[in-house]
Amino acid sequence: MNEEQMIRRDRMRFKNNKLSANLTLLAILLDVLYFVNIYQNDADHYYHTWMIGVSIVYNLIFMLAAFLAEEGVKSYHKAYTYPLILLGAIQIARIFILPMDAHSTTLDSGALAMGDGQFTYLVVLLIASAVCLVAAAVVNFIKCTALQAHMKMLEERSAAGALSQKSA
Amino acid sequence: MAELSLQHIDKIYDNNVQAVFDFNLDVKDGELIVLVGPSGCGKSTTLRMVAGLEDISKGHLFLDGKDITQTPAKDRDMAMVFQNYALYGHMTIYENMAFSLTLRKENPNVIHKKVLAAAEILGLTSQLNKKPNQLSGGQRQRVAMGRSIVRSPKVFLFDEPLSNLDAKLRGATRREILLLHKRLKATMLYVTHDQTEALTLADRIVCMSMGYVQQVGTPLELYDAPANIFVASFIGLPPMNLFDAKVAGDELILEDAQSVHVALTPEEKQTLAAYQGKTIVLGIRPENIEEGPGIPMTVSNNENLGMNTLVYGNIGGPGGPKVCAKLKGWVGHTFGDQVQLTIKRKHLFDKETTNAIR
Numbered sequence: 001m002n003e004e005q006m007i008r009r010d011r012m013r014f015k016n017n018k019l020s021a022n023l024t025l026l027a028i029l030l031d032v033l034y035f036v037n038i039y040q041n042d043a044d045h046y047y048h049t050w051m052i053g054v055s056i057v058y059n060l061i062f063m064l065a066a067f068l069a070e071e072g073v074k075s076y077h078k079a080y081t082y083p084l085i086l087l088g089a090i091q092i093a094r095i096f097i098l099p100m101d102a103h104s105t106t107l108d109s110g111a112l113a114m115g116d117g118q119f120t121y122l123v124v125l126l127i128a129s130a131v132c133l134v135a136a137a138v139v140n141f142i143k144c145t146a147l148q149a150h151m152k153m154l155e156e157r158s159a160a161g162a163l164s165q166k167s168a
Numbered sequence: 169m170a171e172l173s174l175q176h177i178d179k180i181y182d183n184n185v186q187a188v189f190d191f192n193l194d195v196k197d198g199e200l201i202v203l204v205g206p207s208g209c210g211k212s213t214t215l216r217m218v219a220g221l222e223d224i225s226k227g228h229l230f231l232d233g234k235d236i237t238q239t240p241a242k243d244r245d246m247a248m249v250f251q252n253y254a255l256y257g258h259m260t261i262y263e264n265m266a267f268s269l270t271l272r273k274e275n276p277n278v279i280h281k282k283v284l285a286a287a288e289i290l291g292l293t294s295q296l297n298k299k300p301n302q303l304s305g306g307q308r309q310r311v312a313m314g315r316s317i318v319r320s321p322k323v324f325l326f327d328e329p330l331s332n333l334d335a336k337l338r339g340a341t342r343r344e345i346l347l348l349h350k351r352l353k354a355t356m357l358y359v360t361h362d363q364t365e366a367l368t369l370a371d372r373i374v375c376m377s378m379g380y381v382q383q384v385g386t387p388l389e390l391y392d393a394p395a396n397i398f399v400a401s402f403i404g405l406p407p408m409n410l411f412d413a414k415v416a417g418d419e420l421i422l423e424d425a426q427s428v429h430v431a432l433t434p435e436e437k438q439t440l441a442a443y444q445g446k447t448i449v450l451g452i453r454p455e456n457i458e459e460g461p462g463i464p465m466t467v468s469n470n471e472n473l474g475m476n477t478l479v480y481g482n483i484g485g486p487g488g489p490k491v492c493a494k495l496k497g498w499v500g501h502t503f504g505d506q507v508q509l510t511i512k513r514k515h516l517f518d519k520e521t522t523n524a525i526r
Contacts, residue, residue, distance in 0.1 A: 007277040014262035014280075014296050 016074045017143055023136035024070035024084065028063055030129035031091070034122055036061045038098065046102060046113040055098060062087065066133070073136060078144035081137045088133035091126050099123060127166040170322035170355040171197050172218070177227035179213050179379075187213045189379045190228070200349050200356045201229055205376035205402070211359045212327055214376075218357060219325050220244050231322060247316030248325040251332055253308045255300040255315075261287075261331060262296040265314045279318075286317040289351060290344070306337040313348065325357040330365060342368060363403050367391065375399050397449060397522040400515055406454045406478060406492045412519065413450040415443045420450055425484025430511060439525055440516065448525065451515035454478065456496035460510035465491060465505040467505040472498055479507070 001009075039047055040056075066087055072080030099122045102114035113120075172195040178187040188210040195201050203211040216222040218229060220241030229237045236244055255264050262283055269279040269465050287293045290310045300308055309329055316324055329345070330338045346369055349356055360366055366373050367387040375382045375390060375398075383395040394400035400408045413420035413430065420430040430442065430450065440448070466488075469480040477499035482488040493509055501507060516525040 003278060007280055010284075011276060011280045014260065014283075 004162065007113035009146055011157045012076065012143060012147045012150070014059065017076050017140060018074070020073040020136040020140040020143070021070050023132045023139070024066055024073060027087075027091075027129045027132035027136070028066045028070075030125050030132065031059065031062055031066075032130070034125040037118065037125070038102075038122060040118070046107060051098065062090075070136075073140040076140070076144050076147050078148075081144070084133050084140070088130040090134065090136065091130035095123050095126050099126070170234070171195065171230075172323055172357070173230040173519050174214075174215075174218070175228045175230070177214070177217065177229065178225045179210065179217060179222065180225040187379050188217070188481065191381060193374060193381075193384065195355055195357065197355055198353045199371045200291065200358060200367040200369060201372050201374060202358045202360060202370035203374045203376060204360055204363060205382075208363060209376040210379040211361075215248075215325055215327055215357060215359045218323075219246055219248050221248075244323075245321050246323040246325055247319050247321040247325060249309070249312045249316055249329045251328045253300070253312045253332075255308060255311055257300055257526060260297055260299060261292060261303070261311050261314075264300065264311055265296075265318055268315060268319055273447060282318040282320075283314075286314040290314050291319065304337070305333045306341045309333065309341055310344065313345070314470050317352070322355065324352075324354050324356040326356065328360055329347065329358075329359070338365075345369060365522055367403070373403075373477045377402075388466075393524065393526075394451075394515065395462075395524055397451070397517050400451050400517065400524075404453055406494065408451045408453050409457075409491050410517075411450045411452075411489050414447050415440050415445065420448075422450070422484065422489060423447060425488040428484040428488070430463070430514070432514075436514065436516065443518075443525070447519050449517040449519050449522070452491075452511055453513065453515070454492045456491035456511060456513040457491075457495070458510045458512060459493075459495060459499075459503060459507060461508050462510040463508065463520075465493070465507050466502060467507060470499065470501045474498070477501075481507070483509070 039052070053139050065083060069080045069087070073084070099114060099119055103112060103116075103119040105113040107113055172193075174191055174193045174195075177188060177191040178186065180186045189310065191210075191214055193201070203214060204213050213222060217224050220236075220239065224237050227237075228235055232242065256267065259267065265283045265286060266279045283296075284293070286325040287296055290313060292307070292310055292314060295303060295307060295311075300311065303311065307339070312329070326345070330341055333341060342365055345358075349369075358365075358369060367390075370387055372384060373387055373390050374384050377398050381513075383390055383399045385393075385395075390399055390403045394403060394408075397410065401410060412423040414423060415432075418432050420429040420432060422430070463483050464485065465479075465481040465483045466486050467479055467481040468490075471480075477495045477497065479493045479495055479499060479501055481491060481493075484493050491509075516526055517523065
């Protein structure tokens with residue numbers, strides 16, 4: 001490892017993991033866009049089932065969990081990598097629940113519950129949100145691993161220094 | 169290399185109030201100059217003019233021979249440390265110290281190196297991840313200094329940086345500033361109203377009053393040979409005792425205590441040859457007074473400081489001029505005691521011009 005890389009690693013001791021944190025916040029923002037868009041075209045009260053309640057509650061839980069994870073990854077907590085990946089996977093899975101079902105349901109009026117345009121838009125939002133979450137997780141994992149190794153090296157170095165001082 | 173030269177500088181505000189009159193000073197490279205004086209004497213205004221935070225009404229300011237009178241503050245390559253620290257509360261110490269370099273879009277790795285080096289100098293390495301409100305006043309002031317150090321400016325400007333600290337911390341931080349100066353060998357301009365700071369820190373002191381420079385010299389020069397009554401009374405703690413005295417042959421007769429006669433040495437008599445029969449001002453530092461046969465004093469108050477005792481009283485009997493004597497050791501005088509004082513050293517001033525008679 002050259003000096004530049006060493007310094008870059010050392011900087012992590014004093015700087016937040018902004019990349020992972022910002023990616024997570026972006027994922028939350030994309031989810032909000034999904035959330036405010038999905039019920040726009042409520043023809044024939046298609047969404048007025050128990051699903052809407054579950055959807056709303058899940059969105060709240062998602063935002064809370066993602067925000068907590070964002071705070072965790074900001075300060076290089078490796079453990080938050082896994083919830084982020086899980087949240088990303090759920091975002092992908094959500095495509096196959098409400099949007100897909102609405103897109104394949106024909107209403108009494110003969111129209112689709114969700115048109116092609118809205119479906120594409122929502123799928124893109126969920127995929128983008130998932131990509132952001134997984135990317136945040138991967139970046140966090142890589143940075144945490146590097147920081148741990150760096151901290152270990154510093155500890156060893158200071159221990160060696162103390163030992164040589166003692167022997168001198 | 170940073171030599172600063174202030175030439176004939178005036179500061180006149182829009183309402184025609186003049187705060188600084190004909191300020192002249194040449195600061196050598198690596199010198200620590202302390203501007204000292206009472207509140208409102210123009211010392212902070214002068215510093216702010218040097219920093220570029222105030223316009224210079226008249227005169228010229230040179231940095232390394234280059235006229236920077238009209239140069240904006242951001243281009244002057246000077247760093248200022250304020251009394252109230254001016255730290256960003258939402259940023260960590262690391263971010264606070266790195267902030268100015270980040271604004272300049274310097275390489276993050278270079279910033280990192282500079283911040284760590286400054287933190288090492290100031291003993292802040294273990295505090296870098298904390299926020300300012302988690303630090304003590306002294307540590308916050310060190311962060312403010314660190315923020316200046318990382319910029320590697322040509323001149324450091326300090327505007328009463330220790331005023332917010334308690335007495336103990338002030339002493340410790342003062343020593344740190346002195347060490348910092350020795351380590352960085354930087355040109356520094358330091359403003360304070362505290363004469364102890366001025367005497368302990370300065371290579372040279374600029375003593376100011378009412379916008380005028382009263383004296384420029386080393387701390388010893390200002391203490392030992394004050395140029396006028398203002399400097400004599402401002403420098404030294406407790407302040408110098410001053411008495412109106414008439415020159416009569418080879419002695420001085422105090423105007424407010426005619427019975428008190430102070431003998432002159434042959435040298436002093438020669439110096440005062442032109443003042444025979446005239447009234448001058450006699451200055452005696454409290455530490456230049458000892459117990460011994462000489463002038464009678466009626467004690468009014470006694471302050472034991474451990475190593476010394478400050479004895480206050482009236483000379484020439486009750487109702488006579490007040491005097492303060494700094495006697496060695498623990499002296500147990502009480503109210504009304506009669507003691508005899510000997511003067512070890514005198515300072516003589518012209519009553520009209522207030523200048524020292526030499």
